Amino acid sequence: MALSFLRWIFGLLMLLVVSHSVCVIFYYTADTHSSREAMPDTLQQLRCAKLRRKFSVITSVKRLNMESFTEELDDFLKCPQKPNTTEQELNRMKLQLCCNATGSIFLTKRNTAVNQTIPYETSTKSTYTMNAAIHNMLPEDFPWSGRRLGRCAVVGSGGILKNSSCGREIDSADFVIRFNLASINDSDVGLKTDLVTINPSQIQREYKNMVQDPDPLVERVSVYGNASLAMAAFAYTFCTGKSMTTLKALHPVRPQQPVVFFSPLYLRTLDRFWKGRGLKSIRLSSGFMLINTALELCEHVHVYGFWPFGTDLKDNPVPYHYYDALSPHRYMHKMPEEFVRLLQLHSQGALTLHLRPCVDL
Numbered sequence: 001m002a003l004s005f006l007r008w009i010f011g012l013l014m015l016l017v018v019s020h021s022v023c024v025i026f027y028y029t030a031d032t033h034s035s036r037e038a039m040p041d042t043l044q045q046l047r048c049a050k051l052r053r054k055f056s057v058i059t060s061v062k063r064l065n066m067e068s069f070t071e072e073l074d075d076f077l078k079c080p081q082k083p084n085t086t087e088q089e090l091n092r093m094k095l096q097l098c099c100n101a102t103g104s105i106f107l108t109k110r111n112t113a114v115n116q117t118i119p120y121e122t123s124t125k126s127t128y129t130m131n132a133a134i135h136n137m138l139p140e141d142f143p144w145s146g147r148r149l150g151r152c153a154v155v156g157s158g159g160i161l162k163n164s165s166c167g168r169e170i171d172s173a174d175f176v177i178r179f180n181l182a183s184i185n186d187s188d189v190g191l192k193t194d195l196v197t198i199n200p201s202q203i204q205r206e207y208k209n210m211v212q213d214p215d216p217l218v219e220r221v222s223v224y225g226n227a228s229l230a231m232a233a234f235a236y237t238f239c240t241g242k243s244m245t246t247l248k249a250l251h252p253v254r255p256q257q258p259v260v261f262f263s264p265l266y267l268r269t270l271d272r273f274w275k276g277r278g279l280k281s282i283r284l285s286s287g288f289m290l291i292n293t294a295l296e297l298c299e300h301v302h303v304y305g306f307w308p309f310g311t312d313l314k315d316n317p318v319p320y321h322y323y324d325a326l327s328p329h330r331y332m333h334k335m336p337e338e339f340v341r342l343l344q345l346h347s348q349g350a351l352t353l354h355l356r357p358c359v360d361l
């Protein structure tokens with residue numbers, strides 16, 4: 001008994017000193033019956049701590065060996081996730097200072113005047129002048145001021161959600177954000193929706209006839225109940241017309257479901273914030289943007305459906321989206337680079353990433 005305890009301590013010390021897989025093997029060979037129960041636990045904790053340290057400083061996928069990356073990530077995601085409130089408050093403060101979602105994520109009557117010049121997010125040449133008719137349809141103020149949003153679920157469209165059984169878990173969140181009018185159902189992705197984005201290019205593609213016949217779009221958005229419909233109306237000049245048409249079509253028939261426009265200044269400051277941290281893409285994905293919004297507004301952020309690779313943690317192929325067969329626009333966003341930042345935030349306890357199937361509540 002005493003001997004085995006000494007061996008156990010010795011094994012542990014070796015592990016702490018060198019912290020290398022070779023020692024793990026040594027440790028197992030030194031194992032004897034009496035302490036077999038306690039050891040895997042300690043080992044597991046050390047492995048988790050090691051992976052947490054490793055992933056908390058990861059900033060790029062460039063030199064990543066995908067095979068060992070997914071293997072280690074699979075292990076790491078089995079570790080208990082520890083939210084770090086200090087880290088959460090730190091991120092909240094940084095994002096409030098740079099970007100202030102509460103004051104400026106959407107154009108509102110409060111923060112925008114008639115005849116005000118609205119800049120474009122990606123262009124310094126073009127501007128838009130706010131007219132009285134559109135201004136009249138803007139929300140009075142930020143829709144959720146005066147309260148923390150509690151536990152938020154940000155639901156990306158990644159094929160990793162297929163067969164995930166995450167629907168109930170997502171629906172149990174206080175606030176649910178979705179993208180591009182993605183389909184919903186109770187099994188894998190949930191039904192609850194508080195904010196869903198509409199991509200102006202999807203309006204251009206799928207609702208060419210909206211002015212004459214708004215019904216198909218009305219039907220599509222009504223699936224989300226009273227959720228706000230957010231559009232990046234001032235990302236590119238082509239977005240503006242599509243967004244205005246959407247607002248004009250939906251405002252009279254679905255007043256309980258506001259169409260809101262992202263402020264180009266908010267998205268631009270967010271972009272600068274991340275460029276300053278080495279994330280260099282043409283434009284941040286709307287998913288990544290709204291995760292940042294959630295980090296500022298929510299108590300705790302749970303992230304689903306963000307997985308930018310073609311195979312899952314078990315090396316099975318995953319579709320790009322859970323709801324269609326499209327492939328990614330590789331030139332536009334740097335999804336893998338965004339993903340490692342999310343992984344970093346997860347490791348630091350600032351948010352919780354979900355990549356494995358959900359267990360029943």
Ligand SMILES: *[C@@H]1O[C@H](CO)[C@@H](O)[C@H](O)[C@H]1NC(C)=O
Binds near residue numbers: 084085086087090
């Ligand atoms: C939580 O985050 C803070 C700030 O980064 C850090 O100093 C602290 O060590 C973290 N706490 C734990 C338990 O990891």
Ligand SMILES: *[C@@H]1O[C@H](CO)[C@@H](O)[C@H](O)[C@H]1NC(C)=O
Binds near residue numbers: 102
């Ligand atoms: C953010 O905007 C709100 C509303 O305009 C304002 O009350 C608040 O002081 C701003 N916060 C920061 C940190 O600038």
Ligand SMILES: *[C@@H]1O[C@H](CO)[C@@H](O)[C@H](O)[C@H]1NC(C)=O
Binds near residue numbers: 115
């Ligand atoms: C906006 O501009 C138009 C045209 O210049 C002018 O007639 C109108 O009074 C202005 N409205 C406000 C609220 O400034």
Ligand SMILES: *[C@@H]1O[C@H](CO)[C@@H](O)[C@H](O)[C@H]1NC(C)=O
Binds near residue numbers: 162
């Ligand atoms: C999901 O489950 C169905 C039925 O079990 C199976 O046919 C399909 O391949 C699975 N899809 C993925 C992406 O795992």
Ligand SMILES: *[C@@H]1O[C@H](CO)[C@@H](O)[C@H](O)[C@H]1NC(C)=O
Binds near residue numbers: 225226256
């Ligand atoms: C949606 O809004 C309408 C009108 O304001 C309200 O009567 C209804 O209860 C709301 N539904 C939900 C699910 O909040």
Ligand SMILES: *[C@@H]1O[C@H](CO)[C@@H](O)[C@H](O)[C@H]1NC(C)=O
Binds near residue numbers: 163183184185187188
């Ligand atoms: C839920 O949606 C996913 C993705 O679109 C689909 O694979 C699955 O079959 C759907 N399940 C039900 C019960 O509709």
